[in-house]
Each structure stands twice: as C-alpha cells, then as structure tokens.
Amino acid sequence: MxxxxxxxxxxxxxxxxxPVALAMSVAGAAGLYLLGGSGFLVxxxxxxxxxxxxxxxxxxxxxxxxxxxxxxxxGVARDLFRxxxxxxxxxxxxxxxxxALAGAGFGAISGSSTAAAATLASTSLPAMIEQGYDPKLAGGVVAxxxxxxxxxPPSIALILYGIIADIPIGELLIGGIIPGIIVTLAIILTVAxxxxxxxxxxxxxxAYTMREKFASLTRVGPMLVLFLSVTGVIYSGIATPTEASGLGAFVAMLLAMWERKLTLRTFFEALRSTAQTSSMILLIILGAHIFGYFFTLSRVTNDLTAWVGGLDAPPMAIMVVILLGYIVLGFFMDQIAILILTVPVMLPLVTxxxxxxVWFGVIIVVTAEVGMVTPPMGMNVFVVARYTRRPLGELFRGVMxxxxxxxxxxxxxxxxxxxxLWLPSTM
Known part of the structure; x- marks a missing residue:
C-alpha cells in the first residue's frame, strides 16, 4: 500500500x-517517512x-x-556540416x-543531445530551406x-547509466560507437x-572537385584530434573516462582559443552554463538516490525480480516488453529521469x-533517442521548433x-x- x-x-x-529532482526527492522522502518515521528520514x-x-x-x-x-x-559544428x-x-x-554526418561528428565531441539539435538547427536547416528542401524533411532529419x-561517446546518458548501474563507464562509451554508426546510416538510408x-x-x-573535397577535410582535423583525445585514450586504456573528460575539456578549450573565439566573457559564460547544467543533473541524481533508498527498503526490486523469475515466458519475450515500456515512457518523460528512475529497478531483473x-545500457539509450523526437515530450523537436520557428506538427510528421x-x-x-558488445570486448 x-x-x-x-x-x-x-x-x-x-x-x-x-521538476523531476524535486518530485523524486519529495515522493521518496514521503515513502521513507511512512516506512520508518522522522528520525529514519532525517x-x-x-x-x-x-x-x-x-x-x-x-x-x-x-x-x-x-x-x-x-x-x-x-564553431567546429559548422565546419563539420560544410x-x-x-x-x-x-x-x-x-x-x-x-x-546526419555532421550530427554524428558533433556527437563525437559533445554529449548533449539538445545542444547538438540546437547547433544543427542554426546551421544545416537554414541551408536546406534555402536550397528548396521540403521543411518537413529538413526539420525531421535535424531533430x-x-x-x-x-x-x-562522450555520452552523458551512458555516463549516468554507468554511475547508477555501477559498471565500467569506459566499456559503455566504447559500446556506443558501432550502434552510433548504425543509427547514422539508418538516418541516411531513410533520407534516401x-x-x-x-x-x-x-x-x-x-558537384565539387576532389581538390575541394580534400581541402574541406582540413577543417575536420580538430574534431578528430578532440575525438582521439577522449574516445581514443579510453579505448586504448591510456586514461580512465574521468581523466579523458578533463583532457577533452582542455583540448576543446585550446581549440576555441585557436579559433580566436575564447574571450574572458565567453569563458565565464561557458563555465556558468556548465555549472547550471551540472547542478541540475546532480540534483536529479540526489532525488533518485532518495527515491532509490525507498525502493530498496520497501523491497520493490526484490519482489519484482522474484515475480518475473516465476513467469513462464522466454527471456527475450520479457526483454521485448521491457523495451516497449521504455519507448512508451519516452513519450511522456525526460530521458535522464527515465534512466534514473528505472535502472535501479530493471537492472537486477535484466541481469x-x-x-x-553493458548491452542493456546502450539499448535503452537508443530507445531513449526515440523519446527525444516523439510527442508529447519530443525535446529535440521543441528545440528545433524554437530555433527555426517552424510548426511543431510539421516537424513531428517529418521525424516519424x-x-x-x-x-x-x-x-x-x-x-x-x-x-x-564486440568493440568493448576488444579493449
């Protein structure tokens, strides 16, 4: 009860x-109070x-x-698109x-989906509209x-999953590479x-000459350096994901300095934005911990695992139901909140x-991608609509x-x- x-x-x-952090904190605190009283809660x-x-x-x-x-x-994202x-x-x-290729390149040097959508919306979408693309097609591919x-990698979602599930973050990040390539190819084939x-x-x-094509690659060089600074050192074992994140931030700062875009004002703006986003994520994790204590002490996870273990159904059928549940949750909830709320309950069951x-972490992040572009939440669609002033209905139809x-x-x-799992196994 x-x-x-x-x-x-x-x-x-x-x-x-x-807010998700406050909702989980208050609900979890209420549950802890009902279980053990005020002293237990405090x-x-x-x-x-x-x-x-x-x-x-x-x-x-x-x-x-x-x-x-x-x-x-x-401004590397614009160079990738060009x-x-x-x-x-x-x-x-x-x-x-x-x-799609620019989105993959930007994803390899940024773990933020909304930042990627905003950047692509301000660079590639105007170019497509100007050239006569159907706005529905253009908006859908950007979202x-x-x-x-x-x-x-570096994926904030996979890092959060690794922290919650207490499994190696390096294996998770490397495990996202091949699925990332497959999803990129799926977007390209869908456009075709x-x-x-x-x-x-x-x-x-x-058409462009080969000289123009090879000349364009000189602007891609900084992205490759940054990618190798992060993913390369994690894969090779030279550095842990934590050390690689510091190295990546430092190399990205040098890149901004090289492009003469880093001033004292923009530097402090970057620090402020980082602090705001990080504080939001940490508050969500804190709320999830409080809610997780309640779930653990009320034995919800143990009871659910025992119930599913007694079902007369093959494991793959149960997994299909779980993944369908994640897709449905993505229609209504923020993806980070879904991870933090469900992983402590579902992971023991899945194992x-x-x-x-590791497979489960990557697969639920791919299902979370669906939630990023489906109504009514569809965060990426809302970001693209805000930057482009295109109707939401048009963008949702374009992304389906x-x-x-x-x-x-x-x-x-x-x-x-x-x-x-193959690529992490070669680390």
Whole structure:
C-alpha cells in the first residue's frame, strides 16, 4: 500500500510539472517517512547529498559538458556540416545526409543531445530551406540527427547509466560507437528512401572537385584530434573516462582559443552554463538516490525480480516488453529521469534474465533517442521548433519515418547483441 501511495504521489508531481529532482526527492522522502518515521528520514537526508556527490566518476559529467560548451563556442559544428555537404551534397537529399554526418561528428565531441539539435538547427536547416528542401524533411532529419549525441561517446546518458548501474563507464562509451554508426546510416538510408519516393522534397546539389573535397577535410582535423583525445585514450586504456573528460575539456578549450573565439566573457559564460547544467543533473541524481533508498527498503526490486523469475515466458519475450515500456515512457518523460528512475529497478531483473548490463545500457539509450523526437515530450523537436520557428506538427510528421527506422535498429541490436558488445570486448 505504501509503495502505491508513493508512486501515485510521484506521478501527480510529474503531471503538475514539478521538476523531476524535486518530485523524486519529495515522493521518496514521503515513502521513507511512512516506512520508518522522522528520525529514519532525517538520517538518510543527512547522508544522501555527500554520498551522491562523493563519487569520482561524477567528475566526468561537468567536464564533458564544459567540453561541449567550448566546442559550440569554437564553431567546429559548422565546419563539420560544410565538409559533409561538400562530400555528399551532390546527391539528391545530400545536404540532409550531410546533416546526419555532421550530427554524428558533433556527437563525437559533445554529449548533449539538445545542444547538438540546437547547433544543427542554426546551421544545416537554414541551408536546406534555402536550397528548396521540403521543411518537413529538413526539420525531421535535424531533430533526429541531434539525438546521436546521446549515443556516440562522450555520452552523458551512458555516463549516468554507468554511475547508477555501477559498471565500467569506459566499456559503455566504447559500446556506443558501432550502434552510433548504425543509427547514422539508418538516418541516411531513410533520407534516401524519402527522396526516392518524393523527389520534389529535395533537390540535387552541386558537384565539387576532389581538390575541394580534400581541402574541406582540413577543417575536420580538430574534431578528430578532440575525438582521439577522449574516445581514443579510453579505448586504448591510456586514461580512465574521468581523466579523458578533463583532457577533452582542455583540448576543446585550446581549440576555441585557436579559433580566436575564447574571450574572458565567453569563458565565464561557458563555465556558468556548465555549472547550471551540472547542478541540475546532480540534483536529479540526489532525488533518485532518495527515491532509490525507498525502493530498496520497501523491497520493490526484490519482489519484482522474484515475480518475473516465476513467469513462464522466454527471456527475450520479457526483454521485448521491457523495451516497449521504455519507448512508451519516452513519450511522456525526460530521458535522464527515465534512466534514473528505472535502472535501479530493471537492472537486477535484466541481469537475472541473462542479459549483459553493458548491452542493456546502450539499448535503452537508443530507445531513449526515440523519446527525444516523439510527442508529447519530443525535446529535440521543441528545440528545433524554437530555433527555426517552424510548426511543431510539421516537424513531428517529418521525424516519424526516422522513428520507424530507429525501431528497426533497436530490433537488430536486440537480436544481435554483438553489435554492441564486440568493440568493448576488444579493449
């Protein structure tokens, strides 16, 4: 009965628009009070903030966010888009395909999905509209390409999952590389199919000489240096993800200085934005810890695991139901909140069914990408609409073909776990 009351309280708080961190904290505190009284609750509230912040791995979050701020400041994303356009822009729909490539490149040097969507919305979408692209096609590919930053390392979502699940963050980040490439190819193939069905939706672009193509790669060099500074040193074992995040932030700062975009004012703006975002994430983690204490003490996880263990159903069928549940949750909730609320409950169940926790982490981040572009939440669609002043309905219709392509990719990764697990196994 207590669990039901607390869950209903949490749902009410989320529905009325209370911040996720506060909703989980208040609901969890209410549950702890019902379980053990005020003394019990005060004891947990005294220790939770320190135990939340006193984690070495949490340093990766502000460092990677700061790296993203410096990358946005340097203007590298625009260079990535121009280079991709030069290489594939002559194809019908080539600029839209270049947007997917730029999204993947930006994701490799930034862990923020909304930052990627905002940057692509301000660079590639105006270029596509100017060249005569159907706004629905253009807006859809920008919104879905921004989600690649959630998957391709350094991914804040995968780092959070690693912290919550207490598994190696390095393996998670490397595990996101091949799925990131597959999702990028799925976006490109979806664009190719759409323009084949409706050629008027995208014009053929101009051709470029090989000299122009190779000249464009000189602007991609800084991105490769930054990518190797982070993912390369993690994969090779030279540095831990925490050390790599500090190195990445430093190299990104040097890149902004090299581009002469770093001034005292922009430097402090980057620090302020990093502090605001990091504080928000830490507060969410704190709320999740308080709520997690309630779940642990009320034995919800143990009871759920025992119940599922007694079901007469194959593990894969249960996993399909779990993934469908994550997709449905993504329609209504923030993806970080979904991870923090569900992973402590679902991970013991998933490992009992015989699935790898690294595989599970990557696959639920891919399902979270679907939630980033589907109504009514669809955070990336809202970001693109704000930057471009395009109607929300138009953007949601434009992104739906990519949602179906994502579901096919999720099915492939579920059937073939080696697509995720092979590369981490070679570390």
């Amino acid at each position: 207590t669990v039901t009351i607390v869950l209903l309280l949490l749902v009410v708080f989320l529905v009325i628009g209370l 004891g947990i509230l005294r220790t939770s903030p320190l135990s939340t912040a006193n984690s070495y791995e949490i340093i990766t979050i502000p460092m990677f966010i700061l790296m993203a701020e410096f990358v946005i400041l340097s 280079a991709a356009t030069i290489w594939v822009g002559r194809l019908r729909g080539g600029v839209a395909m270049a947007t 879905i390409s921004g989600t690649l930053a959630m998957l391709i 199919v759409l323009v084949r069905i409706e050629p008027a939706a995208a014009p053929a672009g101009r 009992q069914l015989g699935f790898d926790p 073909p990519h949602v179906w392509a994502h579901l096919i990719v999720i099915a492939l990764m579920t059937i073939f776990p080696a697509l995720i």
